[in-house]
Amino acid sequence: MDDRPAGEMAHGEIRAAVSRLCAGFPGEYWRRLDAERGYPTAFVQALTEAGYLGALIPEEYGGAGLQLGAAAAILETIHAEGCNAAACHAQMYIMGTILRHGSPAQKAAYLPGIAAGTLRLQAFGVTEPGSGTDTTALRTTARRQGDEYIINGQKIWTSRAEHSDLMLLLARTTPREAVARKTEGLSTLLVDMRAALGHGLTIRPIRTMMNHNSCEVFFDDLRVPAANLIGEEGRGFRYILDGMNAERLLIAAECIGDARWFTARSTAYARERKVFGRPIGQNQGVAFPIARAHAQSRAAALMLREGLAKFDAGEPCAEEANTAKLLAAEAAWAAAEACVQTHGGFGFAEEYDIERKFRETRLYQVAPISTNLILSYIAEHVLGLPRSY
Numbered sequence: 478m479d480d481r482p483a484g485e486m487a488h489g490e491i492r493a494a495v496s497r498l499c500a501g502f503p504g505e506y507w508r509r510l511d512a513e514r515g516y517p518t519a520f521v522q523a524l525t526e527a528g529y530l531g532a533l534i535p536e537e538y539g540g541a542g543l544q545l546g547a548a549a550a551i552l553e554t555i556h557a558e559g560c561n562a563a564a565c566h567a568q569m570y571i572m573g574t575i576l577r578h579g580s581p582a583q584k585a586a587y588l589p590g591i592a593a594g595t596l597r598l599q600a601f602g603v604t605e606p607g608s609g610t611d612t613t614a615l616r617t618t619a620r621r622q623g624d625e626y627i628i629n630g631q632k633i634w635t636s637r638a639e640h641s642d643l644m645l646l647l648a649r650t651t652p653r654e655a656v657a658r659k660t661e662g663l664s665t666l667l668v669d670m671r672a673a674l675g676h677g678l679t680i681r682p683i684r685t686m687m688n689h690n691s692c693e694v695f696f697d698d699l700r701v702p703a704a705n706l707i708g709e710e711g712r713g714f715r716y717i718l719d720g721m722n723a724e725r726l727l728i729a730a731e732c733i734g735d736a737r738w739f740t741a742r743s744t745a746y747a748r749e750r751k752v753f754g755r756p757i758g759q760n761q762g763v764a765f766p767i768a769r770a771h772a773q774s775r776a777a778a779l780m781l782r783e784g785l786a787k788f789d790a791g792e793p794c795a796e797e798a799n800t801a802k803l804l805a806a807e808a809a810w811a812a813a814e815a816c817v818q819t820h821g822g823f824g825f826a827e828e829y830d831i832e833r834k835f836r837e838t839r840l841y842q843v844a845p846i847s848t849n850l851i852l853s854y855i856a857e858h859v860l861g862l863p864r865s866y
């Protein structure tokens with residue numbers, strides 16, 4: 478178990494190295510991309526070359542073979558430095574589905590390329606316009622025909638689809654009416670988007686309030702080799718669930734990073750900005766929201782630490798992963814709100830980066846899972862209350 482004193486941060490060397498890398502990507506870099514809705518190619522390239530995006534891939538496949546705690550330290554630091562990992566964080570964890578459920582041939586075919594950065598697997602096609610959070614109601618189908626699957630349907634909010642070679646797709650292979658439980662009959666397939674584009678696959682970007690490179694994806698009789706099925710047909714929902722704790726813990730780490738960035742900005746400004754002849758931070762009305770957000774963030778970080786320790790020890794951690802995600806997303810938002818308020822009018826000026834980070838961090842109360850659905854999970858599965866949906 479983790480026996481560091483409270484407050485001490487693990488993976489100090491990794492954090493320091495990531496901070497040095499991030500120093501090459503200052504606020505102007507992100508501001509320009511935000512205005513253009515551009516993709517941070519150079520930043521992603523630098524992370525790839527440094528080996529960070531292959532952190533979780535075992536060494537036998539060319540990755541760094543690190544544990545989730547190290548991946549969390551990488552992502553937290555990126556966000557604490559004012560950068561944003563959303564353009565590439567999924568490259569770290571989507572491959573977990575191949576690692577846990579893929580065949581030896583699939584692992585050998587894909588993992589080394591992903592580790593080296595020559596193959597990008599960072600599109601995750603689960604959400605659909607008609608199903609939303611009710612994943613098992615999804616309507617995209619994969620119909621087996623000989624040694625291929627024929628895919629028809631639509632996904633929405635497929636982030637990074639234009640910047641990924643492969644997509645991990647969840648589709649229905651057996652009609653809902655033909656399975657005993659709605660979680661059955663769904664399968665995971667790897668779609669090679671390079672080959673598919675224009676041959677049954679269409680990608681349409683969605684403009685959002687922050688720069689997130691999210692897309693709509695349409696499948697029209699797209700043919701995918703049956704060899705691209707991951708694991709057993711019909712068990713895909715289970716495979717997706719298996720990866721969710723890792724995703725929630727890593728997103729929580731990014732939120733803690735955001736909270737640290739906002740609070741560092743708030744405290745620096747509250748010390749130096751003088752109004753009525755004294756630093757604004759001397760007013761408790763200014764200091765208390767910053768202090769409260771800091772307290773929230775520290776509590777979330779402890780929950781994250783517990784979740785990561787359990788995950789890395791191979792213990793069940795759904796309660797901790799969900800709770801950490803909930804608390805960290807709220808702490809980041811509280812810190813963001815305090816930061817805008819502390820900066821007064823300058824909180825709205827683009828050149829301070831605060832309004833950009835404010836827009837970016839709001840996402841995490843909705844995606845990849847909304848706060849309400851986490852509360853539902855805790856109510857039902859932790860507290861034993863009746864199922865609400």
Ligand SMILES: Cc1cc2nc3c(=O)[nH]c(=O)nc-3n(C[C@H](O)[C@H](O)[C@H](O)COP(=O)(O)OP(=O)(O)OC[C@H]3O[C@@H](n4cnc5c(N)ncnc54)[C@H](O)[C@@H]3O)c2cc1C
Nearest residue numbers: 601602603604609610634635636689844845846847849866
């Ligand atoms: C920028 C962005 C990037 C994303 N990236 C991806 C991606 O890469 N891949 C992917 O598959 N998806 C992605 N998503 C989708 C994301 O996971 C969903 O938006 C999220 O899970 C919520 O689903 P929804 O938008 O359909 O909302 P809905 O399911 O329609 O819910 C709307 C609101 O109602 C609430 N609600 C619904 N049901 C209940 C209930 N039973 N009890 C209480 N409240 C309820 C929800 O909490 C939410 O606030 C992304 C979304 C965004 C915005």
